[in-house]
Amino acid sequence: MRAVITPERDGKWKLDEVERPKPKENQVLIKIHASGICYTDVHQTKGELPVQYPCILGHEPVGEIVELGSGVRSRKLGERVGVPWVQASCQRCEWCLRDKNAFCRNSFGTSAQMQGGHAEYMVAWAEGTMPIPDQLSYEEAAPIFCAGYTVWSGLRLAEPQPAERVAVIGIGGLGHLALQYAAACGFPTIAITHSADKKKLARELGAEYVVSNGEELAAIGGADVILATSNSAAQTFDCIQGLRPDGRFMVMGFYSEPFQISVVDLLFKRARVIGSIQNGIQYLYEALDIAARGKVKVMTESFAFDDVESAYSRVEKGDVRFRAVLTF
Ligand SMILES: [Zn+2]
Ligand SMILES: [Zn+2]
Structure with missing residues (x-):
């Protein structure tokens, strides 16, 4: 063969x-x-x-x-x-x-x-x-x-409650599916992407909001669940500022850098950083x-x-x- x-x-x-x-x-x-x-x-x-x-x-x-x-x-x-x-x-x-x-x-x-x-x-x-x-x-x-199984597992592990906001970092192989699974469940869904050409498409896939980075995510009120599908450590860590109090930050991308979160975000937002696989x-x-x-x-x-x-x-x-x- x-x-x-x-x-x-x-x-x-x-x-x-x-x-x-x-x-x-x-x-x-x-x-x-x-x-x-x-x-x-x-x-x-x-x-x-x-x-x-x-x-x-x-x-x-x-x-x-x-x-x-x-x-x-x-x-x-x-x-x-x-x-x-x-x-x-x-x-x-x-x-x-x-x-x-x-x-x-x-x-x-x-x-x-x-x-x-x-x-x-x-x-x-x-x-x-x-x-x-x-x-x-x-x-x-x-x-x-792999991609669909991984993101659906992460969304389920985050246990989003009705009307909680779900954001997806990176609209690629995993992210384009994560966005659709979250929207299909009726959660207000936010896409986070740098790529101008993906912004329109993200809306077509069900995103209510499309932002470029963590600062913009925070400015629109943040998200209760963030599905981090990006393989960029810098992009991932930048989005933590958009996590809402009692939020769950689901790590599904892979990179060699150690994970970074400030104690201020961790403590005062009572943030949870959760690794998720299949x-x-x-x-x-x-x-x-x-x-x-x-x-x-x-x-x-x-x-x-x-x-x-x-x-x-x-x-x-x-x-x-x-x-x-x-x-x-
Ligand atoms: Zn894979
Ligand atoms: Zn065994």
């Missing part, structure tokens, strides 16, 4: 011919139809997140089950599925037994312990696959397996369901498999509107 190989740290992605994997017991073989490219792929390629090279990245894979390993009873041939980052875990440790397998130290991650989705085929643990609603195309579904498979189900009901529109730029080099360079530069998806 053909696959995108990341050969080494800082290596250039290249298309190569490799052996098609075989599903073992309780695994399925998926023929990939679409595979989203997340900014985490860039972090993995640069060695900023741990990876064993050479590897096949891609943790937003969707496709069709074409082979079942022995013992699989919950999935069938031809079923449309996608796979999130955590596919399976040890089921023995404290975190697995407390239904928080994101913290399991022996879990199987897509594009980490398991081969990723930038390939014609991939093997996954059957229990780690999620059926895709019929209303969503493969291309629309792929970005929900917090449980029920949120992936909900994120897909809301999109299937037409409340959230996934905006993608699709790239043919042969164009993987240009896809990667556009993602790295932050030029994609809003999620790059490889299609096969």
Whole structure:
């Protein structure tokens, strides 16, 4: 099969011919139809997140089950599925037994312990696959397996109350979805973006207000929940000034700088800074369901498999509107 190989740290992605994997017991073989490219792929390629090279990245894979390993009873041939980052875990440790397998130290991650989705085929643990609603195309579904799942998890963890204001920092792969999920729930929603060309679009995606920075956010009265999806530490920290008292600042972007908040903001606003990942498979189900009901529109730029080099360079530069998806 053909696959995108990341050969080494800082290596250039290249298309190569490799052996098609075989599903073992309780695994399925998926023929990939679409595979989203997340900014985490860039972090993995640069060695900023741990990876064993050479590897096949891609943790937003969707496709069709074409082979079942022995013992699989919950999935069938031809079923449309996608796979999130955590596919399976040890089921023995404290975190697995407390239904928080994101913290399991022996879990199987897509594009980490398991081969990723930038390939014609991939093997996954059957229990780690999620059926895709019929209303969503493969291309629309792929970005929900990381970007949509992540932002919906963050919004749910923030526990916004009716009429609270939700702001989203960064209108990119994650942010364009976060904005729509918050607006779909009826929260007064605020987009925070520097890009002039994204301001009009942010309103079309449901933002009641669009501001450029933390100062402007504070000037319009601030937000009770801030979903920080930006990968820029400076932009993220600048927006803390727009957090309202008892506000929740949800950190979902990744950068190497230590997190900075003044004690004045922390103490006197009784602020809560909360890290959020993909917090449980029920949120992936909900994120897909809301999109299937037409409340959230996934905006993608699709790239043919042969164009993987240009896809990667556009993602790295932050030029994609809003999620790059490889299609096969
Ligand atoms: Zn991701
Ligand atoms: Zn475990």
